[in-house]
Amino acid sequence: MLYSRGLRRIGSAVLTVAIVVMISGSALLLGSDAAEPPVRIPSNVAWTATTIAKASSGNPLRGLIIARRCDRCHGREGFSSSPAVPNLAAMDRLVVWKQLDDFRSGKRSSPVMQPIANSLSEQDTADVAAYYWMMPIAPDPMDDRAFPQPLPDPKHEAVAVRLITAGDGSRGLPPCQACHGPIGLVTGAPSLTTQNAPYLLEQIEAFASGRRANDINLRMRSIATQLTEEERQALSESYGAGLAPSAGPPAR
Ligand code: HEC
Numbered sequence: 001m002l003y004s005r006g007l008r009r010i011g012s013a014v015l016t017v018a019i020v021v022m023i024s025g026s027a028l029l030l031g032s033d034a035a036e037p038p039v040r041i042p043s044n045v046a047w048t049a050t051t052i053a054k055a056s057s058g059n060p061l062r063g064l065i066i067a068r069r070c071d072r073c074h075g076r077e078g079f080s081s082s083p084a085v086p087n088l089a090a091m092d093r094l095v096v097w098k099q100l101d102d103f104r105s106g107k108r109s110s111p112v113m114q115p116i117a118n119s120l121s122e123q124d125t126a127d128v129a130a131y132y133w134m135m136p137i138a139p140d141p142m143d144d145r146a147f148p149q150p151l152p153d154p155k156h157e158a159v160a161v162r163l164i165t166a167g168d169g170s171r172g173l174p175p176c177q178a179c180h181g182p183i184g185l186v187t188g189a190p191s192l193t194t195q196n197a198p199y200l201l202e203q204i205e206a207f208a209s210g211r212r213a214n215d216i217n218l219r220m221r222s223i224a225t226q227l228t229e230e231e232r233q234a235l236s237e238s239y240g241a242g243l244a245p246s247a248g249p250p251a252r
């Protein structure tokens, strides 16, 4: 009798524990579904002396070999033949390094780039970044680049030039060129002057909707949400047509 009562008590204790575990487990699951982790910790990369040194430590010759895995989408010289795929030629090595780290950690989601970034070690990442950084932006008749795209209509061009060079004080929008160059360059901000229009538009829309949320301090999300649809198009078209002021090839 005593034995079976003891057993029952143990049994109900086990059941209680099991129920508590189930409830708290599902609460945890629900919690992680409802929260938006990338918004709170947008990137594992913070620009410290250590990360900058790591991202700058690449060997472009090793990178040249690794980059052959990227050719079919990003082009042999870092200029893509598809306007939806970003050009990497001359892209700041810190930018390439950060984006690859963000794809790897899932802070920037891309079903295409995540497995590719996962296949690269930290050293490979720095090496391939050093390679693209060295690639010239000068036109090469031998490659099949989608850049530049056709000129936008003059009305769109005027809208874009104003936002790129002056911003819009009434909405607290700084000029794009204060962070993306050539006037100023924020660490981790890519030059946009040789980027493809459809890719740029897609990224602006992604920042605006929060689908892309790997920008440190909400810099791009807070700007993109304020741009009208027409401005997003105008900016993408003007950069994609090579109209934006450029400082020429980046200093190395
Ligand atoms: C199958 C096609 C494909 C291959 C192969 C590929 N990429 Fe990509 N890559 C893409 C696409 C598409 C994007 C845009 C992702 C998005 O929509 O956010 C991208 C984005 C990137 C970006 C972000 C650029 C930016 O402007 O933010 C980097 C950096 C990059 N790729 C590096 C590489 C490297 C390095 C390799 C080779 C080791 C590689 N990719 C191979 C298709 C590819």
Ligand code: HEC
Pocket: 086, 098, 163, 164, 174, 175, 176, 177, 178, 179, 180, 186, 187, 188, 189, 190, 192, 195, 200, 201, 203, 204, 214, 215, 216, 219, 220, 223, 235
């Ligand atoms: C306060 C600085 C700042 C300003 C101003 C700014 N940006 Fe950015 N932008 C950034 C940073 C930093 C990134 C890189 C985010 C990351 O880490 O992924 C970025 C990324 C981008 C990207 C993604 C590019 C790529 O290769 O994936 C686009 C597109 C973009 N910005 C467009 C614009 C436009 C258009 C303007 C002007 C209306 C603008 N930005 C103004 C800081 C800025």
